[in-house]
Amino acid sequence: MKIKWAKTIGTGMLVAAMVAVLSACGQSKSTDNASGQSGQAEKEPTVLSFMTTWSETDPFTGVYYKNAMAFQEANPDIKLDIETIPYNDYPVKLSTTAAAGKLPDLILMIDGSATFQQIARSGALMPIDDMMGHWKEDFLPSSKIQEYNVDGKQYGIPGEISYTTVIYYNKKILRDAGYTEFPKTYEAFKAMVKDLKSKKITPISYGNKVGTVVQASLLSPVNERISGSGLYEEIKSGKQKFTDPEFMSALKEVKELSDLGAFNVDLNSIDNVQATNLFLSGNSAMYVDGSWGAKQISKDKSPDFELGFAMFPEFEGGKGSLSTTIGSTNQGVSLSAKLDDAKKAAAEKFLQFMYSKESYQNIMRDGNMVPANVEAPADVNPLFKEMINEFAGVKEVIPPFNIVMPANVTTVAKNGLQGLTTPGGSAPEAVAEELQKELGQ
Amino acid sequence: MQIFLRRKWIIAAGLLPAVLIYTMFSIYPILSSVYYSLFKWDGFSPKQWHGLQNYVNLIGDGVFWQSIRNNLYFVLFSVLGEIPLGLYLAIMLNGKLFRRNGIFRTVFFMPVVISTIVVSLIWNMFYNYQFGLVNTALRAFGLEHWAQNWLGNPKLAIFVLCIVVVWQYTGLYMVIFLAALQNVPSEVLEAAELDGAVGLKRTWNIVVPIIADTIFASVVLCISGALRAFDLIYIMTNGGPSHSTEVGATYMFTQTFNSTKYGYGSAISTAIIIISFGLIMISQFIMRSLKR
Numbered sequence: 037m038k039i040k041w042a043k044t045i046g047t048g049m050l051v052a053a054m055v056a057v058l059s060a061c062g063q064s065k066s067t068d069n070a071s072g073q074s075g076q077a078e079k080e081p082t083v084l085s086f087m088t089t090w091s092e093t094d095p096f097t098g099v100y101y102k103n104a105m106a107f108q109e110a111n112p113d114i115k116l117d118i119e120t121i122p123y124n125d126y127p128v129k130l131s132t133t134a135a136a137g138k139l140p141d142l143i144l145m146i147d148g149s150a151t152f153q154q155i156a157r158s159g160a161l162m163p164i165d166d167m168m169g170h171w172k173e174d175f176l177p178s179s180k181i182q183e184y185n186v187d188g189k190q191y192g193i194p195g196e197i198s199y200t201t202v203i204y205y206n207k208k209i210l211r212d213a214g215y216t217e218f219p220k221t222y223e224a225f226k227a228m229v230k231d232l233k234s235k236k237i238t239p240i241s242y243g244n245k246v247g248t249v250v251q252a253s254l255l256s257p258v259n260e261r262i263s264g265s266g267l268y269e270e271i272k273s274g275k276q277k278f279t280d281p282e283f284m285s286a287l288k289e290v291k292e293l294s295d296l297g298a299f300n301v302d303l304n305s306i307d308n309v310q311a312t313n314l315f316l317s318g319n320s321a322m323y324v325d326g327s328w329g330a331k332q333i334s335k336d337k338s339p340d341f342e343l344g345f346a347m348f349p350e351f352e353g354g355k356g357s358l359s360t361t362i363g364s365t366n367q368g369v370s371l372s373a374k375l376d377d378a379k380k381a382a383a384e385k386f387l388q389f390m391y392s393k394e395s396y397q398n399i400m401r402d403g404n405m406v407p408a409n410v411e412a413p414a415d416v417n418p419l420f421k422e423m424i425n426e427f428a429g430v431k432e433v434i435p436p437f438n439i440v441m442p443a444n445v446t447t448v449a450k451n452g453l454q455g456l457t458t459p460g461g462s463a464p465e466a467v468a469e470e471l472q473k474e475l476g477q
Numbered sequence: 478m479q480i481f482l483r484r485k486w487i488i489a490a491g492l493l494p495a496v497l498i499y500t501m502f503s504i505y506p507i508l509s510s511v512y513y514s515l516f517k518w519d520g521f522s523p524k525q526w527h528g529l530q531n532y533v534n535l536i537g538d539g540v541f542w543q544s545i546r547n548n549l550y551f552v553l554f555s556v557l558g559e560i561p562l563g564l565y566l567a568i569m570l571n572g573k574l575f576r577r578n579g580i581f582r583t584v585f586f587m588p589v590v591i592s593t594i595v596v597s598l599i600w601n602m603f604y605n606y607q608f609g610l611v612n613t614a615l616r617a618f619g620l621e622h623w624a625q626n627w628l629g630n631p632k633l634a635i636f637v638l639c640i641v642v643v644w645q646y647t648g649l650y651m652v653i654f655l656a657a658l659q660n661v662p663s664e665v666l667e668a669a670e671l672d673g674a675v676g677l678k679r680t681w682n683i684v685v686p687i688i689a690d691t692i693f694a695s696v697v698l699c700i701s702g703a704l705r706a707f708d709l710i711y712i713m714t715n716g717g718p719s720h721s722t723e724v725g726a727t728y729m730f731t732q733t734f735n736s737t738k739y740g741y742g743s744a745i746s747t748a749i750i751i752i753s754f755g756l757i758m759i760s761q762f763i764m765r766s767l768k769r
Contacts, residue, residue, distance in 0.1 A: 128734040135520030135739065151737065158521035245715060302606040304718035305629040319607065444736035455719035458631055462719060 081115040082382040085140035086369075087133070089123045095331050096123075099402035100195060100367060100390075107389040114382045116142075124246070127151065131443075134160055141379055142386065145192055145368045148183030148435075150442045152370075156186040162371040163189035167384050171391065171408075180407035183435065184368045192368030193391045196404040199327040199363040199427060200252035200436045207342035209237060209321045218346040220358075222261065225349040229298045232321050241320035242303040243311030244457070247450030248438045250290070250303075253324045255453060256362045256436035257348035258286045264355035265432060268440040271475070278471040287456065287464035294457040304454045316341065327363075327423065331403050334419040343419065345426040363433040365407055441475075448474045507750065514743035524740070531744035541745065544723040545752060547635050551703040551724065552756065554639035555646065556696055562643065563650030564692070568680060570651070571658045582655070586648040593645070597712035600641045604628050628714050631721035638710060638722055645709070646702065650695050657691040658684065693764045700760055704753045725749040 090101040108116055119140065121129045126146060133139055134155045143161070145152045155161060168190055176193070178185075184192040205218060210228075213235055219225040232239040244250045259267055263282045270276040271283065278284075293299070300306075300314060308325055312332050315323035323329070337343060350358050369390065371383050389395065396406045401413050403420040412421075438446045448470050455462030514531050516524040535541055566585055575581050588596065603610045604627040612624040627637045661684060669683045685692070707726040710716060716723040716731060729749065733742025 131520055131734060131737055154519060154521045154737070160521070245717065247715075247717065300606075302626040302629050305604075305606070305626060305714065314607065444738055447731055447736040451717065451719045454717050458629065458718045461631065 079113065081113050082378050083115045083117050084142055084379060084382055084386065085117045085119070086142040086144075087119050087121065087129070087140045088142075088144035088369075089121055089126050089146065090118075090144065091120050094123075095335065096328060097367070099398050099404075103390055103395045103398055107386060110389070111382075111385060114385065116386075130155075134158070139372045139374075141372050141375055142383060143370045143372065145184070145370050147364050147366050147439055148194075148368070149439045150446075152184075152191075153186050154443075156189075156191050156370075160373055161191050162373045162375060162380070163191060164193075164371060164384075164387065165190050167387065170384075170388050174409065175393075176391070176408045180365065183365045183439070184370075192370045193387065194365030194407050195367035195391065195396075196399055197363055197365050197407050197433065198405065199361050199430075199433070201254075201257045201324065201348050201362050202327050202329065202423065203322055203324050203346040203348065204315065204329065204333060205322045205344045205346060206315065206318065206320075207344045209318065210344075213237065213321070218344065219349055222349045222351045222354075226293070226296070229293065229296055233297045238300050238314075238320040239298045240322045240324055241300045241311045241314040242324060243306045243308035244303045244454065245305055245307045247304075247454060248446070249308060249325060250453045250457065251438045251446065251449055252362065252436040253326065254290060254293075255286060255449070256438075258289050258351075259283065259437070260360055260362060260434060261348065261351040261354045261356035262286055262289075265360055265434045268435075268437065272440070278468045278475065279465075284464060284468055287467055290453065291456045291464050294459075299457060303457060312336070327405065330420060330423055334403070334417060345423045347426065359429055359431040361427065361430045361433055362436045364435050364439050444477065445471060445474050510743045511747050512743075513740055514747050516740040518740045519737045520739045521737075527740060531741050532748070534741065535744050535748055540720050540723060541725075541728060541748070543720060544725050544728040547722065548704055548706070548724045548752075550635055550639060551642060551706050552700050554636075554643055555699045555703040558639070558643040559647045559650050559699055560692065560695055562647045563695075564654050564685075566647065566651040567654035567658055568684070570655060582652075585651050588645045589648045589652075593708045594712060596641065596645055597709050600644075601628070601713055604637060628722075629718055631718060634714060634718070634722045638713060641709060641713070642703070642706065646699075650699070653691060653695055654688065657688040661687050689768070693768075696760060696764065697757060700756055701753065704749070704756065725752075 086104075088097075088100075090097040090104065092098055092101045094101070104116060104118070108114075117140075123146075126144075130143070131151055137160070139155075139160055171193070180197065181190070181193055184190060184194060203218070209232075210216075210218070213228075213232055215228060219228050229239040242249060242254075259282075262285055267276065267282060271278060276282065300311065300320060303311070306314075308329065309332065312323060312325070312329060313336070314320050316333065316337050323333075333343065347358060347361060350356070369387060371380070375383060391408070393408070393410050396408045396410045397413050399406050400410070401416055403417045405424065437449060441449070449467075452462060452467035452470055456464065456467060513524075515527060515529070517527040517530070518524040569575060570581055570585075602608075606612060606624075606626040606629070609627075611627065615621065615624045625633075628634050665683065665687070666679070669679050674683060705726065706724050707730070710722055710724055710727050711730070714722040716727040720728075725745065726749070729742050729745040732738050732745060
């Protein structure tokens with residue numbers, strides 16, 4: 037018994053000693069900090085926490101990161117505390133932190149999608165209408181920033197515009213197959229697809245593993261060409277249904293293209309980087325993706341690769357037109373509703389810097405279109421210039437399916453379109469019914 | 478008596494931190510998930526009371542049942558693949574031929590150590606339609622019509638994934654069995670040998686009954702592991718194409734976080750808990766009756 041007690045006391049003393057040592061460590065650290073601070077400057081920098089996908093080495097967002105670093109250098113009294121999340125994980129991270137009420141001071145909104153609108157409506161974001169005086173209408177037209185506007189309040193400013201449907205084609209393959217010009221009508225396009233297939237060439241490569249690519253770059257343009265630009269709003273307001281003939285005919289076109297063998301067999305198992313490589317290695321005649329795809333293509337293509345750009349062809353008798361294209365505005369930064377005055381002032385400075393003429397020119401120089409009216413810098417990528425020329429006649433840009441529709445509907449569309457484009461997969465009627473059911477919930 | 482009582486308190490005090498942590502990170506989330514499953518909630522706007530409607534929807538949801546069926550394929554492949562293969566490898570490695578050679582143990586155990594992300598990426602390349610190892614080999618042998626898009630074929634994809642899982646985890650059970658085999662007393666084996674039990678007969682009648690408890694424990698581990706399957710599928714196919722490789726956990730994840738249906742997702746996870754619990758009970762029952 038005695039020995040036991042001795043043991044207990046011994047253990048107790050040991051624990052006490054450890055606690056003392058540990059707390060001493062903690063103390064010495066905190067005193068270090070205090071002396072360090074008093075030695076530095078009198079004014080503490082305002083720290084803004086910032087959740088984003090921007091990173092220095094990313095070909096798509098590197099320019100934003102560099103702009104943010106330039107801001108940091110110009111404003112030593114403001115400190116950005118950046119948390120970088122990979123692009124593919126970002127939507128989940130965003131919705132979970134918002135649901136938990138733990139949004140940082142600055143939040144990147146990749147696009148003005150339904151999730152962004154949900155977060156804005158929940159009151160977690162701060163409207164920036166009182167700051168909008170920094171951007172004049174002739175510099176930044178309000179029509180081009182409306183995707184970041186929810187119920188009449190502005191929650192951010194986009195950094196770039198991207199077209200979600202650009203047909204990149206291999207001029208040499210098409211020339212060898214007898215096509216010197218890209219077909220302007222959908223019927224001619226389909227005939228070309230059939231012809232290429234009969235010549236044992238994969239007509240189009242897609243990388244639809246994530247499931248949004250076919251929504252944005254095939255379903256959306258087909259919808260627009262058949263029904264014009266108002267279809268999605270009509271479906272959302274209940275005037276039309278997914279099961280009505282207009283939307284159905286688009287689904288049937290997608291299915292028909294797939295049945296013709298227009299796509300690479302593994303379109304639903306590879307991502308867009310792998311699909312780009314298929315195209316660049318001459319394994320497919322065309323590659324369809326957003327305008328952002330041009331960056332990887334211009335970086336990875338061999339010098340003798342003859343690249344062509346085309347818009348999605350026109351449907352004869354369709355309500356859409358070649359002067360409309362599908363696109364969205366991206367890379368806006370939103371403010372948390374919880375910012376205090378000092379942080380808000382710092383955030384205002386940040387936005388002013390990030391969406392200034394110089395920053396927009398940097399973004400253009402990197403190969404992006406921007407919503408602001410700024411002159412293109414002289415040293416812009418020639419390939420990018422060529423692409424812009426192809427789209428010079430565009431008058432209207434409408435958002436794609438996956439931006440307009442609520443998140444649960446786009447998830448159903450992802451699986452539905454994968455089913456449509458898989459041999460032995462789902463029928464258009466079944467997909468439309470699923471979509472309509474999900475929209476009703 | 479006094480000592481016993483006091484010791485009880487000490488034991489309880491010792492367990493307390495573990496119990497607290499377990500309650501905080503396991504029991505509480507499970508209970509709160511059951512609570513959320515009674516609401517219609519997108520994560521941002523206020524929760525709406527939905528009663529048992531989420532569960533009613535769940536029962537009528539074909540994709541959910543498909544994902545459970547895929548989970549059962551995983552369980553079947555794991556129990557009938559990993560355990561026998563692991564046992565076979567363990568017996569081989571415990572034999573005279575390989576016993577001194579540690580390299581085989583390392584080789585077979587390697588997949589367990591490699592991160593699932595790496596495993597997924599490697600096997601994704603193996604199965605790639607254009608340049609993957611599997612299709613290239615088939616084409617080289619003139620079996621071109623067998624070459625196909627392994628992960629994109631809705632009928633095959635789930636089985637193709639099962640092969641990866643078996644490859645990944647067989648090594649784990651091999652090591653567990655190897656440890657058990659090395660604990661089989663040599664006197665028993667020698668006695669068996671004297672009685673004329675050699676080779677397969679000895680393995681089946683003497684060795685397997687001795688390590689039966691280890692095998693049963695492994696089966697439970699195996700079932701719960703297969704029901705938890707998530708990371709491999711999430712990376713390799715993301716549940717696609719068109720739900721064909723969806724399992725309970727991936728379906729719960731997409732419904733909750735991609736479709737922002739937190740209530741429905743919680744209902745799915747609650748259903749998974751109930752189904753898993755049922756399966757473990759059934760397996761326990763079968764094994765208990767086998768023991769007798």
